Amino acid sequence: MKALLSLAFASAWNRRATLGLMAVSIALSVVLLLGVEQLRTQARESFSQSISGTDLVVGARTSPIQLMLYAVFRLGDATHNIRWSSFQAMAEHPAVAWAIPISLGDSHRGFAVIGTTAAYFEHFRYGDRRPLAFATGKPFADIFDAAIGAEVAERLGYRVGDRIVLNHGAKDLGLAEHADKPFKVSGILQRTGLPVDRSVHVSLEAVEAIHLDWQGGAPMPGLSIPAEYVRKFDLAPKEITAALIGLKSRAGVFQMQRFINQYKDEPLLSVLPGVALDELWSVVSIAEKSLLAISALVVAVGMSGLVAVVLAALGERRRELAILRSVGAGPRVVFMLLAIEGLMVVMAGALLGVLGLIVLNLFAAPILEAHLGISFTPGMLSADAWQLLLLVMTTGFLVSLVPGYRAYRLSLADGLTPRL
Amino acid sequence: MVAEVAHSSTSPFAIDIRNLVFQWPGEHGFRLSIPQFLVRRGERVFLQGASGSGKSTLLSLLGGVLLPQPCHMRVLDTDLTMLTSSARDRFRVDHIGFLFQQFNLVPYLSMRENVLLPCRFSKRRRQRALQSAGSAASLEQSADRLLAQLGLDMTLARQPVTALSVGQQQRVAAARALIGHPELIIADEPTSSLDAGRQVEFLDILLGRCDDENVTLIFVSHDQRLGSHFSRTVDLDKLYGVAPGSA
Ligand SMILES: Nc1ncnc2c1ncn2[C@@H]1O[C@H](COP(=O)(O)OP(=O)(O)O)[C@@H](O)[C@H]1O
Numbered sequence A: 001m002k003a004l005l006s007l008a009f010a011s012a013w014n015r016r017a018t019l020g021l022m023a024v025s026i027a028l029s030v031v032l033l034l035g036v037e038q039l040r041t042q043a044r045e046s047f048s049q050s051i052s053g054t055d056l057v058v059g060a061r062t063s064p065i066q067l068m069l070y071a072v073f074r075l076g077d078a079t080h081n082i083r084w085s086s087f088q089a090m091a092e093h094p095a096v097a098w099a100i101p102i103s104l105g106d107s108h109r110g111f112a113v114i115g116t117t118a119a120y121f122e123h124f125r126y127g128d129r130r131p132l133a134f135a136t137g138k139p140f141a142d143i144f145d146a147a148i149g150a151e152v153a154e155r156l157g158y159r160v161g162d163r164i165v166l167n168h169g170a171k172d173l174g175l176a177e178h179a180d181k182p183f184k185v186s187g188i189l190q191r192t193g194l195p196v197d198r199s200v201h202v203s204l205e206a207v208e209a210i211h212l213d214w215q216g217g218a219p220m221p222g223l224s225i226p227a228e229y230v231r232k233f234d235l236a237p238k239e240i241t242a243a244l245i246g247l248k249s250r251a252g253v254f255q256m257q258r259f260i261n262q263y264k265d266e267p268l269l270s271v272l273p274g275v276a277l278d279e280l281w282s283v284v285s286i287a288e289k290s291l292l293a294i295s296a297l298v299v300a301v302g303m304s305g306l307v308a309v310v311l312a313a314l315g316e317r318r319r320e321l322a323i324l325r326s327v328g329a330g331p332r333v334v335f336m337l338l339a340i341e342g343l344m345v346v347m348a349g350a351l352l353g354v355l356g357l358i359v360l361n362l363f364a365a366p367i368l369e370a371h372l373g374i375s376f377t378p379g380m381l382s383a384d385a386w387q388l389l390l391l392v393m394t395t396g397f398l399v400s401l402v403p404g405y406r407a408y409r410l411s412l413a414d415g416l417t418p419r420l
Numbered sequence B: 001m002v003a004e005v006a007h008s009s010t011s012p013f014a015i016d017i018r019n020l021v022f023q024w025p026g027e028h029g030f031r032l033s034i035p036q037f038l039v040r041r042g043e044r045v046f047l048q049g050a051s052g053s054g055k056s057t058l059l060s061l062l063g064g065v066l067l068p069q070p071c072h073m074r075v076l077d078t079d080l081t082m083l084t085s086s087a088r089d090r091f092r093v094d095h096i097g098f099l100f101q102q103f104n105l106v107p108y109l110s111m112r113e114n115v116l117l118p119c120r121f122s123k124r125r126r127q128r129a130l131q132s133a134g135s136a137a138s139l140e141q142s143a144d145r146l147l148a149q150l151g152l153d154m155t156l157a158r159q160p161v162t163a164l165s166v167g168q169q170q171r172v173a174a175a176r177a178l179i180g181h182p183e184l185i186i187a188d189e190p191t192s193s194l195d196a197g198r199q200v201e202f203l204d205i206l207l208g209r210c211d212d213e214n215v216t217l218i219f220v221s222h223d224q225r226l227g228s229h230f231s232r233t234v235d236l237d238k239l240y241g242v243a244p245g246s247a
């Protein structure tokens, strides 16, 4: 057996250029497969970590998934708002422990502006029921105060006390600026890995204030209310985009959901975050599965390449196999020699792939976090990824049997005198 | 009579074959039939025959790579027809050294590793190689010694075996056949790819080694001129009727 292994190794080493390329192609396919798998699980994880302790998410009537996407993940826009009076009715409902209003629509240099109340910093929970915490400063207190997320502070280099100008609309259009009413950074939140990091939080009154002299998305011509007079107006919010609700007892959640969904004054939708997420996964999983299937195909292509290469070389190796037979190697030994050679390449490829993935992780994690908001913890493979890797290696093992079997047949037929 | 002695464990014959028939598979497969073929222990037999007359086939039968139809066949007093295929593989490496016409070496192994191949697969060959080299010597040393006896400079060891000349390659192959003192050396046209001068030179070296170690040699060639170097010449085409031991 030792003789066999060192023979197989010497033989593989002799053709290291070709086999090395095969190992690299298998490694790349493994990177793709495991990368897709990792992206999938990390995205899921990161999404499920985004909200915890919230019993119901409420918004205007739309699809539950869409509501989750804009209210929790800040993806996409709300089509309708809900009335402030509806929010108040919910907040005052005896079953409700706390309610966080969320008003979306403005942005600051590409980062979302969230109008909300102090309840946000008090009751919002994520991950393992962790509350939000300030790295420096404090929540907004004044109308023109803003509490910013860690990513906003880092990317734009803001510190507590800096003045910032908000844009109207979710996209930076340059023109529609609320330049007359600058905000002061009151605090910077600790990093969470959530959309919170990429948000600017202001009071609901502030959202009203900057829109006082606006109508239909544009400044009213001839009307400009200076910041110092703003306080004299009625800044009570009239509409919000969504609300997060925590109940006194989880047992009442379906009753509360019914109350909201059948609310008389306007059509509302409330969803249980867990249920909505499950629904989201069932939609996403089709795409996930196709991606995984494609990656698996790429792995299969890599493996067939290996078989082709080993098989092609076999013709030139018939003399060598005859020599081995003359020194006592049976057809079974010849079989194992070729199988081991293939297996070594597959193993090297798999190992290289895992290493490649780890390296890729180090480079890709910040990019993914910045662009997709997926917090990517570089490090160990998930259990599913290990399973995939095991599957790859098993397939590789089975695939290696093909050239082994071919060599077995050849050496049986050739004996000591291959007829070339 | 010879026939009775052949069954005892130490008959004077290294090879004792009667009424052997072998047919390659297929309707028109080549059929080799040998009424009798006897080789004494220590004999140097020159086996000649036209190309395609079945010389290599006979050698594969002697090495237990091919199995004849049931018959009387003893190689070194072993009835190969009674052994399993893996026992025949073991027998082959334990007792027989093979030498082929060309491309005799495993290209990715060093000169020394090529020589040591039989020792990697056979404990018997390993032990005998170690014994002959002296108590303190290693396998590698015994390989080197053999290579030196065959006129191969160890400075050649540094280059890949594929860079050696054909004559040098054949000597490495001869060292591989000889290492660990197999009782039988089977050489299938080992000189055919050498030019005339080298042929005789190689033959002299090989025969010299065989004399020193007192092994039985079956040497195949279609070149009749080489026959004069051997104690006996057997023509496969006329094997029928060749009296045992008649030289
Ligand atoms: N592997 C094989 N399969 C089928 N037939 C074979 C094989 N090897 C040799 N033969 C047949 O056996 C005959 C004798 O071949 P061989 O023993 O190689 O002759 P020689 O060595 O005397 O030239 C040839 O006619 C050939 O067709």
Ligand SMILES: [Mg+2]
Pocket: B055, B056, B057, B188
């Ligand atoms: Mg031949």
